[in-house]
Amino acid sequence: MRKVFWDNPYQQSLTTIVSQVNGNELLFKETIAYSFSGGQESDKAWINDLPVIDSRKEGNLIYYTLPEGHDLSVGDVVQMTIDWPRRYRLMRLHFAAELVLEIVTQKYHLEKVGAHIAESKARIDFVFPEHISSLFDVILDDYNKIIHADCPIQTGFTDVTTQRRFWKIDGFAEIPCGGTHVKSTKEVGYVTLKRSRSGKGIERIEIRLIDSEFMGTFN
Secondary structure, three states, rough: OOHHHHHHHOOOOOEEEEEEEEEOOEEOEEOOOOOOOEEOOOOOOOOOEEEEEEEEEOOOEEEOOOOOOOOOOOOOOEEEOOOOOHHHHHHHHHHHHHHHHHHHHHHHOOOEEEEEEEOOOOEEEEEOOOOHHHHHHHHHHHHHHHHOOOOOOOOEEOOOOEEEEEEEEEEOOEEEEEOOOEEHHHHHHEEEEEEEEEEEOOOEEEEEOOOOOOOOOOO
């Protein structure tokens, strides 16, 4: 299965072929619809005019659940589309969270114990005995410098067979990650940070885009 969301995360529609049908669960030759992984939520997607109800990963494959009576068969040519505004917010928040996580890891060596990226905000949980908001000025200063520098975000495979992926910013970090990514740090944009205490000894950073409705035009 070719995952076009890695080759071109800006692609919003795709003509593909049904390669397997098991009741309401279908497999396609190619896909642009990301399935929940690494804390990043799944895309909202449609096959022709049918909504994708759910998806799951099995090995290197992604299976999509469609409604009852979808009437699709192996070999059918279909049109897959995604909710692009949602995807774009997820891409930007995902990388904003990646940057915050890497800055915290490099400067403070805190243990991450959870993360989630939704379209309205991202959050990362750390083991930390104090108020994590005390670190925000330093974190945001470093974060804003990276955004302002408009660094290219490189992505690729570290292992094609197992489909292990990475993102990289020269001079900053190279991190294993199979999510979807924008092209540069300027495109990610600036953020606000908020502290939320999620449990004893666990501190949560909530991340929101300042211009969450920003939309770019890309070829």
